[in-house]
Amino acid sequence: MRKHNYLIYLIGCMTLLVMTGCMLQTQDKAFDTPYPSVLSTSTIINLVLPTILPSNTPSALLRETHTPEPISSPETRTALPTFSPEDARTYVTELLDTNAGCRMPCWWGITPGQTTWQEALSFLERFAISILVYPGQDGMYADVDFPLPREVPYAYRLQQHYMIQEGIVEEIEVYNYDLATHTYLPEFLNTYGQPDEVWVRTYRPERGNEPFEIALFYPSQGILMDTPGGGGGGIEGNIIRNCLRDMNWPFLYLWSPEIEITFKDAEEQYLNPEEGYFLPLYDATGMTVAEFYENFKDPNTTACLETPLDLWP
Numbered sequence: 001m002r003k004h005n006y007l008i009y010l011i012g013c014m015t016l017l018v019m020t021g022c023m024l025q026t027q028d029k030a031f032d033t034p035y036p037s038v039l040s041t042s043t044i045i046n047l048v049l050p051t052i053l054p055s056n057t058p059s060a061l062l063r064e065t066h067t068p069e070p071i072s073s074p075e076t077r078t079a080l081p082t083f084s085p086e087d088a089r090t091y092v093t094e095l096l097d098t099n100a101g102c103r104m105p106c107w108w109g110i111t112p113g114q115t116t117w118q119e120a121l122s123f124l125e126r127f128a129i130s131i132l133v134y135p136g137q138d139g140m141y142a143d144v145d146f147p148l149p150r151e152v153p154y155a156y157r158l159q160q161h162y163m164i165q166e167g168i169v170e171e172i173e174v175y176n177y178d179l180a181t182h183t184y185l186p187e188f189l190n191t192y193g194q195p196d197e198v199w200v201r202t203y204r205p206e207r208g209n210e211p212f213e214i215a216l217f218y219p220s221q222g223i224l225m226d227t228p229g230g231g232g233g234g235i236e237g238n239i240i241r242n243c244l245r246d247m248n249w250p251f252l253y254l255w256s257p258e259i260e261i262t263f264k265d266a267e268e269q270y271l272n273p274e275e276g277y278f279l280p281l282y283d284a285t286g287m288t289v290a291e292f293y294e295n296f297k298d299p300n301t302t303a304c305l306e307t308p309l310d311l312w313p
Contacts, residue, residue, distance in 0.1 A: 088127035105222035105254035113256030139165035243304035
């Protein structure tokens, strides 16, 4: 497995963009993207368009990117018929609501360790905005963008990342903004049960926007849910309080449960430890995983997490 982050933060001004000839699309244009717009293994590509995030975005949403290499051995395929833009948005909405009727680590009917990339690609290319496939150290990778079913704040994306080895999808990384209600924290806990481990990351207020990040680790199910944000709290003396309201825009990392992985492995692969360290829930807050589960599976809970300020950088 490897580290891959969905969203990136472009530092600079519009003058620099003009000088370099970059062209950025705002999210409202995604509604007008013609179909199909698929960059697959039959296309040689060496470009990634950056995404600008608002200045107040939690640092957990600021993810590194990579520059893919061109495909060295293009593959010729016959694409399935594509959806119209309207039908694609409708279908994406259905998938966000139902996850195609499957349980994670299956995502939209694609199961890590089982589904072939050809099967996944034949499915995704019918309604994706773009599919960028490129080689990497561990195999092949694919970045897939989808039409937004509704307008969202500027520059957020609906994106998935796939790692493919020997023709099989081995990992899936997902970012849905807040468009998939079944991934909201209470709903997620009610569906997938008590996590094996819960980890916390936050920062001192002088770091900027005071993000609060919760990682729910289910190695026996092949799931890591990393959810930043939250609300209902703040800094009180030497305490950082967060009541985890509106933890609705998680990053999901999915793999076959047959793969053994520790949280530290997952942190290194997915969670950008350069941004700061995670601490076990109990060490950070004094709350057990069982207490966390019982409190926060209830969407109407009044519970909050409190962590000493001096624990954090």
